[in-house]
Amino acid sequence: MHIHAYEKLWLAASVLLILLLLGSVTYGAVGPGVAMVSDSEQPVDATALDEDERFSEPRVEQVGENEYAAYVVAFQFGFQPDPIVIPEDSTVTFYVTSRDVIHGFEVAGTNANTMVVPGEVSEITVETDEPTEYGLICNEYCGAGHHVMEGKVNVVSQAEYENQTSGGDGE
Amino acid sequence: MGRNETAHAPADDVSGDTEEFDPIGTLTLIGIYFTILVLSWVYIYYIEFLGRDLVVVG
């Protein structure tokens, strides 16, 4: 079969494009370790979150050396805790659930973004850098107050974090 | 297949390299599209996506 030289050229180019696509996704997974929202969490009873070990008092706690877990409850119309205070240069896993309807959990301007489904726990792990303040928004329409549903994720210095946890109100 | 555009080529043309049909404009256009595509992909994935804070790693 005769194939025009140009046609061979753009066939080769399309194969190259596919390889580039697969290559960068593979690179993302192997290099920076990009992962999906985990589906390994067991369901919870959304109507009884106040009896749940993790979500009865939404909080951030240390679970390992430089590893933290943030248990977050989304509700109409806000997030708990507010603000979510996490230390710099650490690995933080967010466990987010909802006590009413479907919400979103998007740390504005970052890749931390997941749906929040009542009865399910969304788990995402991120690594923090320097101290900074992020906005936290709900990106799933959840009712009349959706547009005011917001929170804060504050990345603070290690010293400030320790100060806050040992310093008293034991939230 | 490839020869339905080569109107002047004889049906038994086996001469191979002699291309009468030479759509250099189309080639250039596809080349430009291709470059835009590759540059946008590199920008969107490597710079915009991987460059943002709080990359989800687990």
Ligand SMILES: [Cu+2]
């Ligand atoms: Cu909402």
